[in-house]
Structures are given as C-alpha cells and as structure tokens.
Amino acid sequence: MLKVRVLDHPYIQVVLTTLRDKNIRQIEFRKAMVRLGRAMGFEITRDLELERVEVETPLGVKTEGVRFKDMDKVVIITVLRAGMPMTEGLIKIFYNARQGVVSARRVEEKGMRADKTFDVEITYVRLPKISNEDTVIIVDPMLATGSTIREVLKIVLSKSRPRKVFVVGAIATPLAIDRVREVVEEYNLDATIYTAAVDLTVNEKGYIVPGLGDAGDRAFGE
Template identity: 50%
Template structure:
C-alpha cells in the first residue's frame, strides 16, 4: 500500500504484484465478461485484506488445545457498512464481503449523464443507519469525474456519522480524486492505481473501458 503524496488520505496498491497482475487482465480488451467479473471479485477480496491493516485491533487471550497464548481481533472488521454503487460495483462488493462477512450492505443506483455536464441521476437509495463505530466502504470501480461519488457521499451524511468513510475503487483519475477531496477532505480513498487523466468524454486513460458494460455484457437499459 502506497500513500499518494498529491493528496492526504489517498492510497494505491501499485506495490502489490498480485493486484497489478489482476489489473492487467482487467485492462486487456480481450478479457471476456466472466473473467472480468472474477477479476473484480479478486480485487475486492485482496484490497479488503489490505484495508484490515489500517483498522484497529485488540489483543486477546486465547486457549489452544495445549496452552494459553495471545491473539488479536480486528474489532473494526465487525463494524463495516459496504455501500455498493450499482451496477459495476456488485462483483467488487462480493469480494469485499468475503473479508467483511459481518458487513451491513447499502445499495445506491446512480448513473452519470454525458459530457460536458455529467449530471448524476440516482434512482434507488437504500443505506442502513450508521453508528459511531462503523467504517463505511463505498465500492465503485471507476473514480473518474468524481460526480457520482460526491452525490453518494452527500447521501451517506443523512444516515449518521461513522468512524471512517472510505472510497474503494479499481482505477481513479487525478481529477476525480481532487474533486472528492475538495468536498469531503475526511474521506479516505483506496484504489489499485491512479491513472493518468480523463478524456473529453469523462473516461479514465489508459483505463479499462466501462466497468459495468465489461462485467455484465451490455449497457443497462431502464424502461
């Protein structure tokens, strides 16, 4: 895990060969939907493991079949709320919940409009009440303009004041990170890699394309 010196509280996993290998497969335009979804699940799981390194632990006594010894409990792991931004984050959430099996899960359906306005439409919001001991993890694979996450983070504030608010993604553009940190400086951001830039259509470069379309085959059509 590497701290990005351009912002406070922003981290990437560029120092993890395994995570970088999975990301390489996701970037490949020849990776099919099944392999793409599995790759997102892998990243959710292994990035979740890395997140536990930043959580509070408690030393406890434990009795083995032979004697008494010391062990640890990751207390924060039992107080996690995962907010899943539909639809691309579903596989990412599946991986996260393998690590945070006690997590409560919230769902937000949000879609970003076309350039240059990138207006955000939110069709469904279901977020559990948040407690002071909670760590909220907002899962969204692509942090591009940051517009969707700013909207989601604004909604989260209506449900309580948790201990930590984390955005977890696969790729981020510097522009999106800067916008999020300007409005929510307390939010921590963890991504596999911070990419170079956005193009005029709001896509991350070099990126990996539209994560939702690549994971589920075709654009979601709402009737």
C-alpha cells in the same frame, strides 16, 4: 482529511493488468473484479485497529493473539451496478459487514460540462443504519470525473456521520481525488481512497485513459 493509498501489491497489479486487457471475456472480467475486491480488502485491513486477546488452544494452553477491534462495525455501500463484483470480493474479508446500495449513473446523454462534471441520476437508495462508530466502505470501481462518487458521498453523509469513510475503486484520477477531497473537507471527515492505480487522463466522454473501459458493461454486458 483525505488520504490516498495506491495499492501496489504484485497480485493486485497482476489482476489490474487482466482487467485492462480488452480481449478478456465478460465472465473473466467479472471474476477478476471479484479477485481485485478481495485482494484490496486484505490491504484495507491494515488500517483497522487491532486488540490483544487470549485464546485457549486444543492442547489446553492459553496463548495471546490479536483480532480486529471494529470488524463488526463496517458498512459496505455498493454503487450499482458496476460495484457489485468488487463488493463480492470485499465481503469475503469483511464478512460481518452490513450492506447498502445506491443506484447511480452519469447522465451521459447531456454530455460532460466544461468543468468535466456530469449530472448524476440517483434512482434507488437503500442504506442500513450507520452510527458514528462505523467505518463505511463505498465501492465504485472507476473514479473518473468524481461526479458519481461525490453525489453518493453526500447521500451517505446527509443521513449519517460515520467514524471513517473508505472509498474503494480499481482506478482513480487526480480529478476525482480532488472532488472527493472537497466533500471530505466540507464535512471534516476521516477518509481514505484505496485504488490499484491513478491514471492521469479523462477523455471527452468522461472515461479514464488508459483505464479499463466501462466496468459495468464489461462485467454484465451493455
């Protein structure tokens, strides 16, 4: 089953507005994407299971508290290169996460097909061992046509069957959400998309409108 959570926290929406602004410089964009990843990480922890623990304070008094039960069973997979700044922010929250990378790009030279999909070129895959007790977080800032994230999901699922899959992006479209749902239903996954906004339109080049442009180019240069 696929769930979609649009994170409407005021701080997240302020950072998103900064990212949408065409006038901010490259370094400002990259730093804002890091901030977005960190803030979204806080929100994502709401869906992690807690367990009760007892600790002793410096005053020698025992008191009860909580900790995340599965914080040590998180794998973050970054879609290169656009996902790198968001991952930097997420790692500040999921500090024990194991990491993997997939280098993927839409083959824009061939253009978008009539069904609004692209060929996707995968040039590098490096994943840690993933168990059926792990939660996998896949980071791709722009879920536009869903072509890239669908291929990345299939690569991950061809090698493993994690307990949960979280897809994290700055902006998603209904089209991309539907294509993720197709994979989720095919593999019978427990999956959630976390995004700061759902923009309704994809233009003829496959870019989200209003969107924020090409996240990789804006963060690292063309």
